[in-house]
Amino acid sequence: MTTAARFSVSTTALSRLALANIVANVMIVVTGGAVRLTASGLGCPTWPRCTDASYTATPEMGLHGAIEFGNRLLTFAVGIVALAVVVAVLLHRPRRRGLLPLAVAVLLGIPAQAVIGGITVLTNLNPWVVGLHFLASMVVIAVAYVLWRRTTEPDGPAVLVVPGPLRTLAVITTVVSAAVLVIGTWVTGSGPHAGDGGAARNGLDPEQASQIHADGVFLLIGLSIALVFAFRAAGAAGPARAALVLVAVEAGQGVIGYVQYFTNLPALLVGAHMLGSCLVLLATLAVLRSTRERRPATSAHDAASTHDAPTESAAPVAV
Structure with a gap:
């Protein structure tokens, strides 16, 4: 050996x-x-x-x-x-x-x-x-x-397993998810949990920041639900399951968010919301990754001929 x-x-x-x-x-x-x-x-x-x-x-x-x-x-x-x-x-x-x-x-x-x-x-x-x-x-x-x-x-090319427009929709959903995370930091920076009694806040109105954040969450959930139905219509079972998991995680995160808002932001729920943010990110990435798969390294012709999912093109995509 x-x-x-x-x-x-x-x-x-x-x-x-x-x-x-x-x-x-x-x-x-x-x-x-x-x-x-x-x-x-x-x-x-x-x-x-x-x-x-x-x-x-x-x-x-x-x-x-x-x-x-x-x-x-x-x-x-x-x-x-x-x-x-x-x-x-x-x-x-x-x-x-x-x-x-x-x-x-x-x-x-x-x-x-x-x-x-x-x-x-x-x-x-x-x-x-x-x-x-x-x-x-x-x-x-x-x-x-x-x-x-x-x-x-495997080390082969990444091949789309959904139609190109649905891949684009998944990318848009990922961008919106990232934006929701960013806005969430604005909300936290305007709220009561400064980390220390003498720490400053960012000066934003907490209610307005929370409303902007909630609007972003509504958009994200709407896009995610659209992905579930679009993937199912395209016959893409794997991506549809990933999108359904994302909707479930978002729903749980949304419940925590609303409860913490109406109960004056108890520390335990805020901590759970931070964990939920990580899970939403991972679930979003899982949806994006599910829209393509890598095949064993072969010629482009072989990769195209073995591609049997409902797509507009089997051309390799860089992700």
Whole structure:
């Protein structure tokens, strides 16, 4: 047995590690929300140290210091998972194209997130920087999702499995989903959960920001329902199931959003809403990915001849 074969990583192991990568990055969002919702955002009042004299929280800093420092420590755990994925990709045989850049991007996203988190502390939890911190996490989660899906795909061209206009509709839905996430940070930045009693708000009217956010959610749900019926009409069962899951996740997220709004934003529900945001993003990406599939590497003629889904063209698409 060769050395390469002895230390190779199977596709199953790699896929599980990549899935753990997603879970870890979702959890750092949830724990980051816990820091904010417990008013522990300045539990460690500086960065990269926790205090001017110590990298760790001290007993005098109390619970807020412990919560903030604990979240910083969790960043290292997330980084270890991301590093393990990079190593697994290097040891995987045969190595699929595109996996290494994706794995490295996720790994580099961890320290980038830490730096943005440090800036939030140094700017006294500026709400716009806090929003950027959340959105950067969404980008890392999105890349981690693409990496996970790629671990089990062949290296052939990506071929549409739905008509081109439906692929376009899925792209539009994804853009609207991203916009809803961005507007959601405006709502949070205008609301009562500043992360610390002395932190500023963004100055937007909370009710107006919430209404704009709700309008975006209504549009997103409408597009998602349209995708369900359009995919079914086109005979695309897989994409239709993915769109139905997206609608279900959006419905759950919408219920949480309305309940938290009418109950004065209890911290527990706001935390659940942050988790829901991650799930909506993942479900949206699942719909977009379901509109095409990769086939084993063959000639373009072979790829076209084996394409039996209801599409306008079997030409490879870059995604």
